Structure formats: C-alpha cells, structure tokens
Amino acid sequence: MFGNTFGQLFRVMTFGxxxxxxxxxxxxxxxxxxxLDVSAIQQQLDRRRPGQSSLVxxxxxxxxxxxxxxxxxxxxxxxxxxxxxxxxxxxxxxxxAIKDLFRPGHADFSYFAKYGVRDYRGGGRSSARxxxxxxxxxxxARQLLATAGVTVKGGLIxxxxxxxxxxDWAQVEDNELRCVDPDAIEPMRQAIEMARKSxxxxxxxxxxxxxxxxxxxxxxxxxxLDALIAGALMSMPAAKAVEIGEGFAAVSIPGSVYHDEMTPxxxxxNNHGGVLGGISTGAPVVARVTFKPTSSLPQHCRxxxxxxxxxxxxxxxxxxxxxxxxAVPIVEAMLSLVLVDLWLQHAxxxxxxxxxxxxxxxxxxxxx
Numbered sequence: 001m002f003g004n005t006f007g008q009l010f011r012v013m014t015f016g017x018x019x020x021x022x023x024x025x026x027x028x029x030x031x032x033x034x035x036l037d038v039s040a041i042q043q044q045l046d047r048r049r050p051g052q053s054s055l056v057x058x059x060x061x062x063x064x065x066x067x068x069x070x071x072x073x074x075x076x077x078x079x080x081x082x083x084x085x086x087x088x089x090x091x092x093x094x095x096x097a098i099k100d101l102f103r104p105g106h107a108d109f110s111y112f113a114k115y116g117v118r119d120y121r122g123g124g125r126s127s128a129r130x131x132x133x134x135x136x137x138x139x140x141a142r143q144l145l146a147t148a149g150v151t152v153k154g155g156l157i158x159x160x161x162x163x164x165x166x167x168d169w170a171q172v173e174d175n176e177l178r179c180v181d182p183d184a185i186e187p188m189r190q191a192i193e194m195a196r197k198s199x200x201x202x203x204x205x206x207x208x209x210x211x212x213x214x215x216x217x218x219x220x221x222x223x224x225l226d227a228l229i230a231g232a233l234m235s236m237p238a239a240k241a242v243e244i245g246e247g248f249a250a251v252s253i254p255g256s257v258y259h260d261e262m263t264p265x266x267x268x269x270n271n272h273g274g275v276l277g278g279i280s281t282g283a284p285v286v287a288r289v290t291f292k293p294t295s296s297l298p299q300h301c302r303x304x305x306x307x308x309x310x311x312x313x314x315x316x317x318x319x320x321x322x323x324x325x326x327a328v329p330i331v332e333a334m335l336s337l338v339l340v341d342l343w344l345q346h347a348x349x350x351x352x353x354x355x356x357x358x359x360x361x362x363x364x365x366x367x368x
Contacts, residue, residue: 009345013026014133016085017124017127021086023085024083027070030076032076036140038067040142040143041065044329048063062088063085067083069081098315106123130237131237131330134330138336139336142332153172153209154206154331159177159188159191160191162187162188166180166183168180201294202322204323208288208335209285210284215281217346219342223342230242236331238292242288244273245275266365283365283366287335289327294323297315298314301313
C-alpha cells in the first residue's frame with residue numbers, strides 16, 4: 001500500500017501538489033443514501049483557507065470544491081465520490097532560487113532521498129496544502145457520523161509558551177485563532193506577531209474532542225482506536241507529538257486517580273480520553289497534537305545542495321508564522337476519518353455480536 005490512501009472501508013486517496021494545477025480526493029466506501037451537503041463541505045474548507053487574517057499565509061485561494069462523481073439528485077450512490085480544488089494563486093517563482101537547495105526542517109531532503117526527483121515549488125506533495133483534500137474527506141465523514149449522533153470539535157490550546165487556562169468551546173469559531181480560552185487569545189496573538197516580526201515562527205497545540213461515540217468502536221491489538229488516532233494525527237504536516245486523554249501528563253498522576261472510577265451512571269473522570277484497550281468507552285474521545293514551528297523562514301541558515309556541497313539558504317514566499325492556527329479543521333477531519341472507518345468496521349460485525357453485547361442499548365460516558 002502506497003502512502004496516499006487512508007482507511008480500510010472508508011477509503012480516501014488524495015492527489016495534487018501545492019503549485020500544481022489542482023488538488024483533489026477520491027472517497028471509496030461512502031455508503032449509499034447519504035444526503036450530501038456540499039455547502040457544509042465548503043464551509044470546512046473555508047475554515048482552513050489561507051489569507052483569512054494577518055496571522056496566516058497571505059496566499060489567496062478560494063479553495064472551491066467541485067464535486068465530480070458519486071451522487072445522484074443530492075444523495076450518495078455508493079460509488080466513489082471525487083472532488084477537485086483548482087489552485088489559483090501559485091507563485092512558483094518564489095522558490096526558483098532554492099531549486100537545488102534543501103531547506104532545513106522541510107521534507108526536501110527526505111523526498112529527494114526517496115524519489116530522486118525534487119519538486120521545489122512550495123514543497124510539492126509534502127506541502128500542507130495537500131490537507132485541502134483531507135478536509136473535504138473529513139467533511140463527508142462528519143456528515144456520516146452525524147447520523148450516528150457523533151460530533152467532532154477542535155480548538156487551539158497552546159501557542160509557544162502561552163497555554164489556555166480554561167475552555168469555552170462556544171466561542172472558538174468567533175476568534176481568528178480558534179482558541180478555546182478567550183483570555184488567552186491576545187497573549188497568543190502577541191506571541192505569533194512577535195515571531196513574525198522577528199522573521200521567526202512558533203509552534204502550537206490543538207485539542208480535538210469527539211462526543212457521542214458509543215462504546216465498542218475500535219479493534220483489539222492492531223486496530224486500536226488510540227493507535228489509529230495517533231497515526232492519523234501524526235500524518236499531518238508539521239505534527240510532532242500526539243497524546244490521548246491525559247497523555248504525557250499521566251506520568252505525574254497517581255494510579256488511584258488516573259484509573260477513572262466507574263458508577264452505574266458513567267465514568268467519574270476521563271483521564272483515558274475515551275479509549276480503553278484500544279476500544280471506545282462511551283466517554284468523549286480526546287486527543288491533542290503538537291505542531292512544530294514553521295520551517296520556512298526568511299533567515300539565512302546553513303544547508304547543502306543536491307551535490308552535498310555546503311550552502312546557505314533563505315526561504316522567500318508566503319508562510320504561516322504558526323501553522324497550528326489553520327490546523328484545527330484538519331485535525332477535526334483526521335479524527336472524523338478514523339471514527340467513520342471504525343464505525344463501518346464495527347457495523348460489519350454487529351449482526352453477529354448484537355445478540356451478545358450487554359452494551360448494545362446502553363449509553364455510557366462521563367458523569368456530568
């Protein structure tokens with residue numbers, strides 16, 4: 001299996017490059033009979049779109065998705081869905097000066113080592129612009145999940161050393177950072193502005209939560225829900241770490257606290273992040289992903305060229321000083337893709353298990 005396809009039953013293949021003619025996605029395995037809301041797909045793309053504020057790249061793309069196949073009279077037919085998004089604002093000349101140079105922190109060197117071919121125009125296939133396709137697929141997955149009562153939301157919880165101190169999910173879409181804490185918005189904005197004015201960049205952390213996931217999704221051993229989430233989130237450009245539930249903080253929590261006591265009404269806490277033994281528990285599925293600082297910087301730094309000779313490089317062009325800002329809808333999309341694929345796998349087995357599972361009609365989660 002080559003690395004451009006994701007999923008087992010809900011299969012997603014993305015294609016296209018940052019400075020090519022277009023990007024797109026083919027979705028195979030979407031069940032028939034789903035009334036597909038194309039405007040809702042476009043809404044998700046608009047959330048990810050560049051040029052939305054002074055804090056992100058100023059590349060101007062409408063990111064308008066064109067549906068090519070897979071529906072009839074607004075309803076999915078069970079055949080592959082195909083979408084295409086045409087690039088409109090490529091400035092490949094910005095990269096002509098580095099066509100023979102490897103940018104530190106980028107995939108330039110590793111892609112060349114693997115393929116022996118270098119698409120220097122904005123990183124080609126390794127560019128974060130590839131995530132346009134993921135957002136489309138994730139938007140379709142969200143519409144499927146909604147029929148099962150599952151919702152997915154995400155928000156920015158850290159920029160550099162500035163951390164959110166509280167969560168107010170209701171206002172996330174009302175601020176340009178998509179920050180969960182209204183009191184942290186301005187300090188985060190200042191941190192990003194300071195990095196941008198210094199011709200530098202800063203990292204960030206995005207949290208994503210899926211609510212309404214019933215107990216039982218995920219497979220034991222190699223099809224674990226948490227492992228698949230980690231793999232999906234780590235597949236995003238610039239992602240460097242993932243945690244489920246309390247994640248890295250678990251090392252400092254006593255077992256007597258961490259183990260999430262249970263009552264007939266539900267779990268008393270959710271340190272496990274909605275996953276035990278690789279299978280959903282009915283509690284909200286909670287994950288966080290850390291994004292590194294943007295590597296494209298207008299500063300001179302040491303590198304090598306394609307002949308392995310020493311050189312210096314400075315990266316021009318339009319880049320995000322903090323990639324985490326536009327990552328929220330992408331993170332949501334990847335979690336949605338994992339969940340919908342596992343749901344379909346679960347449904348494939350439920351006819352045999354339905355008569356035996358004591359949880360088949362029980363809603364179980366975290367006590368409010």
